[in-house]
Structure formats: structure tokens, C-alpha cells
Amino acid sequence: SQQGEEDPQALSIQEGENATMNCSYKTSINNLQWYRQNSGRGLVHLILIRSNEREKHSGRLRVTLDTSKKSSSLLITASRAADTASYFCATDNNDMRFGAGTRLTVKP
Amino acid sequence: DTAVSQTPKYLVTQMGNDKSIKCEQNLGHDTMYWYKQDSKKFLKIMFSYNNKELIINETVPNRFSPKSPDKAHLNLHINSLELGDSAVYFCASSQDGAHEQFFGPGTRLTVL
Numbered sequence: 001s002q003q004g005e006e007d008p009q010a011l012s013i014q015e016g017e018n019a020t021m022n023c024s025y026k027t028s029i030n031n032l033q034w035y036r037q038n039s040g041r042g043l044v045h046l047i048l049i050r051s052n053e054r055e056k057h058s059g060r061l062r063v064t065l066d067t068s069k070k071s072s073s074l075l076i077t078a079s080r081a082a083d084t085a086s087y088f089c090a091t092d093n094n095d096m097r098f099g100a101g102t103r104l105t106v107k108p
Numbered sequence: 109d110t111a112v113s114q115t116p117k118y119l120v121t122q123m124g125n126d127k128s129i130k131c132e133q134n135l136g137h138d139t140m141y142w143y144k145q146d147s148k149k150f151l152k153i154m155f156s157y158n159n160k161e162l163i164i165n166e167t168v169p170n171r172f173s174p175k176s177p178d179k180a181h182l183n184l185h186i187n188s189l190e191l192g193d194s195a196v197y198f199c200a201s202s203q204d205g206a207h208e209q210f211f212g213p214g215t216r217l218t219v220l
Contacts, residue, residue, distance in 0.1 A: 033208060042112075042198050042211030043151075086149060098143075098151040 005099040006089055012105040019076045021102040023089035024069075030092050032065055034074050037086045037101065046074075046087075081108045111135050114199050114212040121189060122220055128175075129184045129215045131199030139163075140182035141200040141209065142174060151198070157182050158204070186217075194219045 006023050013019050023032070031050045035043040049056045049065045049072065056063045062075040076083055086101040112133045121127055133140060142154040155174040156163055162174065171187045186193060199212040 040196075040214070040216075042200070042213050043209070044211070045208040048208060088151065098153070100148065100150045103149070 006087065006102040008102055009100065010103045010105070012107065013079055015079060015081055015106055015108050017079055017106075019079050019083070019104055019106070021074045021087050021104070023072045023074070023099065025072075025089075025091045026070065029067075032063075032072050033090045033092075034061075034063060034072075035088045035090060035098075037088065039085070043088060076104075079104075079106045081106050111210050112199060112201055112212040114197075114215050116215060117213065118216050118218075120218045120220065123189055123191060125189050126185070126187045127189060127217070128186070129197055129199075129217070131182050131184070131212055132180055133199075133201040133210070134180065135201055135210060137201040137203050137210075138179065139202050139204055140176070141202075142182065142184050143198040143200065144168075145196045145198060145214075147195070154184075155182075189217075189219045191219050193217060 006021055011019055029051055031048050033048045034046045036046050037043045047056060047058045047061055047063050049063050051067055054065060060077045065072045083106045086103045088098050088101045090098045115130045139156055139158045141156045143151050144154055145151045154168050157176050173185045175183045175185055194217055196214045196216050198214045200209040202209040
């Protein structure tokens, strides 16, 4: 089985700054997904990027995928205090695997 | 309208007891999952069910057993609870294994 592994484990920034989180995986994938989890709650799907895509945008989110390096990054621009949450990446290869997440804290 | 619901939200019980957590989805999805999130926030898949057939069974103790009475439900039954079972358990569903998953709110299990 494979899973996404996020880094850093924790990230603390000021409101308005950009936040970048990275994810690495081990074997080939069909797609990679990013999820967000607010404290004590379930995960919410943010964005899916397919293996033949290199970059994808959704609002203030930008996801890149480098299949040669088996890595992805999630960029949140102009962060807000409400972006404070844990962010997980998950890869699929007929099933879904999650990493341990990056805990983002955005200070007002 | 809740897409994926779990009950109970909190469960506190003694070691050795047997308990169940219920999960229901009204999305018409074919695949449902159970995850365990430990105190370090690591999210680990436990089971997934596709059309009432178990297709993933991670190396979880056989004290844990998923039960699916129909496509919309996947309940988690735990026998002889241990201290280490304390965690938050999340149910999720998806159209299939390659699509996004929709998560329930979680059940926080505390074993005393």
C-alpha cells in the first residue's frame, strides 16, 4: 500500500502570507487529492489533480504535481485565520491512503 | 441534509466492553470506509466496503468487524475494547475508490 506523506508537520504563518505544504508518495498514481480537516472534524475534499495534470487552481488554492519526483504541493495564497486546519494529501491506486497531515496555523 | 452521518458522536466505555458505531450515507455511493485517527492525528484506513463486499482489510485486530446491512450503511463493531482503541473513528463514502471521499463528523471513542 502507499500513502501520501506531508511536510512540514506543522506550519505557523501570519494572516496574508502564503502557505506551502508538500506531499510525497511512493508508487504510481491515478490522481492525488488534498483534504482539509478542522480540529475534531471530518475531512473535507479540497482539490483533485490527475496524474496527467501538472497544476490546478481553485480559488486561493494552487496544487502542483510532479510525477517524476512523486511529489505534490499545495499553496494557499493570502491566508486567513479561517484557513487554520490540518491538511492531508491522499493518493489512489485503486484505494486511498492518507498521510499524517500538515497542521497549519494562521495567526490574525 | 447530512451526507454522511455517524452515531454516536462521543462514546466512553470500559475496557472489555463491546460497542458499535453506526454510519449512514445518503449519497448513493457504492463504497464506504472506516478510518481511525489516533492522538497524533495520523489517519489510517481500517476497512472499505464496495457493494457489501469487503475489498480492503488493513491489518486491524479481528476484534473490529464492519457490518453492512445495506449499501447505505457500514457499521463498525468492536469487541473486547482495549485502551489503545481510544481514538476518533471516521466513516467516509465515495462513488468508487478513485473519487473523492465524503467524511462523517467522527466518533470520539474513549476506553477507560
